[in-house]
Amino acid sequence: MIRAVVIGASGYTGAESAALLLRHPDAHLVGLFGSDRRAGGAGAAPSRFDELFPRYRALTDLRVPPYDGAALDALKPDVVFLATPHEVSHELAPALVEKGVRVIDLSGAFRLRDIDVFQRHYGFAHTQANLLERAVYGMPELHREQIAKAPLVACAGCYPTASVLPLAPLVRAGALDASFPFIIDAISGVSGAGRSAAQGTHFCEVSLQPYKVFAHRHAPEIEQALGARVVFTPHLCAFDRGILATIHARLAPGWTGGKARETLEQAYEREPFVRVLPEGVMPGVGAVRHTNFCDVGFACDDASGHVVLVGAIDNLLKGAAGQAVQCMNIQTGRPETAGLL
Numbered sequence: 159m160i161r162a163v164v165i166g167a168s169g170y171t172g173a174e175s176a177a178l179l180l181r182h183p184d185a186h187l188v189g190l191f192g193s194d195r196r197a198g199g200a201g202a203a204p205s206r207f208d209e210l211f212p213r214y215r216a217l218t219d220l221r222v223p224p225y226d227g228a229a230l231d232a233l234k235p236d237v238v239f240l241a242t243p244h245e246v247s248h249e250l251a252p253a254l255v256e257k258g259v260r261v262i263d264l265s266g267a268f269r270l271r272d273i274d275v276f277q278r279h280y281g282f283a284h285t286q287a288n289l290l291e292r293a294v295y296g297m298p299e300l301h302r303e304q305i306a307k308a309p310l311v312a313c314a315g316c317y318p319t320a321s322v323l324p325l326a327p328l329v330r331a332g333a334l335d336a337s338f339p340f341i342i343d344a345i346s347g348v349s350g351a352g353r354s355a356a357q358g359t360h361f362c363e364v365s366l367q368p369y370k371v372f373a374h375r376h377a378p379e380i381e382q383a384l385g386a387r388v389v390f391t392p393h394l395c396a397f398d399r400g401i402l403a404t405i406h407a408r409l410a411p412g413w414t415g416g417k418a419r420e421t422l423e424q425a426y427e428r429e430p431f432v433r434v435l436p437e438g439v440m441p442g443v444g445a446v447r448h449t450n451f452c453d454v455g456f457a458c459d460d461a462s463g464h465v466v467l468v469g470a471i472d473n474l475l476k477g478a479a480g481q482a483v484q485c486m487n488i489q490t491g492r493p494e495t496a497g498l499l
Contacts, residue, residue, distance in 0.1 A: 159186040160490050163235040165242055165250065167222050168192040171264050172241030173211045174479035179239075180217045182483065182497030184490075187218065189233040191225040193242040227253070235259055237486055241479070244280055251310055252289050260489055261310045262482045268293040268312035269379050279375035295383065296485045298494065299429055300326055311485045314383070316477030317344050317376040317392060320403040322383045323432055324454045324467040327425030328407075329384050333418045334465065335408040339387040342380070344403040345395050346473055347443070366395045399474050400443030405467040415458025418465065422456055430495050431476065431484065441470035448472060450480035450498045 162179050166172035167190035179187040190207055204223035208215045223229070230238070238254050240247045240263040247267040254261050270276040273284045284290065294304040296313035300322075305311055314322070321342050328334050345366070368391050377390040409418060419437070426432040434454045435441060441453035455468035471477050480498055487494050 160184055160486070161186055161188050161234060161236045162239065163189045163191070163230060163233055164239045165191045165225055166193040166240065167207060168210055169241055170474055171478040172239070174474045175239045175241055175264070175482055176207060177214055177217065178479055178483045178497055184492050184496055187220065188235060189230065190220050190222045191230065192222045193225060193246050237262060237489070239482055240264060245282055248284065248286060252286055255289060255309045262296070262313060262485055263310060264313050264478055264482055266315060266375060268310060269295060269315065271382060275378050279378060296481060297322065297383065298481070298484050298488055299323060299432060302488055305485050305488045308489065311489065313478065313482050313485060315376050315379055316346065316401055316471070316473040317403065318379045318383055319452065319477050319481065320344060320401045320469040320471045321380050321405060323452045324405060324469040325384055327422050328418055329386055331421045332410055333413050333421055335410050336386060338408045339389050341406040342388055342390045342403055343393065344390070344401060345393040346401045347397040347399045348394060366393060368393045397443070399472055400447055401471050401473045401477060402441065402443050403469045407465045407467065409458065409463040409465060415460050415465070418458060419456050422454065426454070441468050443470050446470050446472050446476070448475065450476045450484065452476050
């Protein structure tokens with residue numbers, strides 16, 4: 159059995175990670191920790207996990223104390239999930255890797271390879287250049303072999319997952335005009351903003367509006383993953399979970415829509431968690447909620463060469479915890495779908 163620990167279990171992605179591990183046939187969730195005051199204040203008894211998230215009643219009696227390094231060491235984990243703020247993952251990951259623990263980081267601390275770009279978008283100095291070089295980007299469909307050997311997996315972000323998976327096979331095949339930046343308009347449910355209360359993400363305050371235009375930290379992550387320019391505009395909408403990314407591109411000379419669709423279908427025909435939908439069918443977030451699937455739609459106007467791709471995921475699963483468990487399965491030699499179907 160894989161001895162697993164989740165740090166940051168008091169947040170949405172940490173809770174989803176814990177729930178998946180509790181149901182995993184080959185994992186034993188041996189401990190949970192928080193990464194902020196929701197784990198319990200000084201002198202207070204740590205909250206039970208099922209008190210923080212009542213939908214997990216009867217699954218576990220584990221508590222969520224504040225993070226403690228000595229307590230973590232005593233649990234002797236094989237794998238640690240860091241569902242923590244970027245700064246916390248940046249601080250904790252090096253010592254865990256040094257101890258021989260496999261680390262799966264759900265934050266953005268180790269995704270961007272360019273430290274200057276990282277510091278511009280994340281707002282703090284990255285001091286772990288050596289570990290950054292060893293980290294593997296956690297998108298299994300693109301980096302499966304590297305993930306299997308990685309001491310640290312930097313799980314792909316939610317928007318990048320919904321955007322990159324539809325595009326990557328076509329970019330790699332040269333099917334799309336590289337002189338035309340990919341236009342990505344993506345809509346996320348409010349859980350993507352985290353669990354902390356804020357007026358801007360209060361359900362009654364949210365309608366549908368773009369935010370962080372030309373300034374979102376996932377834009378350079380998408381560009382890094384694709385090796386291509388993008389214009390990325392995220393939107394927040396009043397639903398709880400899910401992401402829908404609509405992508406505009408142009409065919410490269412010599413390509414047809416039929417050939418591009420065939421390339422996309424062949425790339426993912428054996429992938430367990432990517433579903434390329436039939437011609438004329440477009441994805442919706444309702445079909446992927448509470449799953450680890452990415453649904454992909456494709457349409458092309460051959461007369462103009464204009465391509466529309468659509469990716470739909472559950473931001474808390476394929477965009478976070480589900481993808482993290484998928485990476486763990488690869489790291490530990492388990493079936494990739496274990497605990498996810």
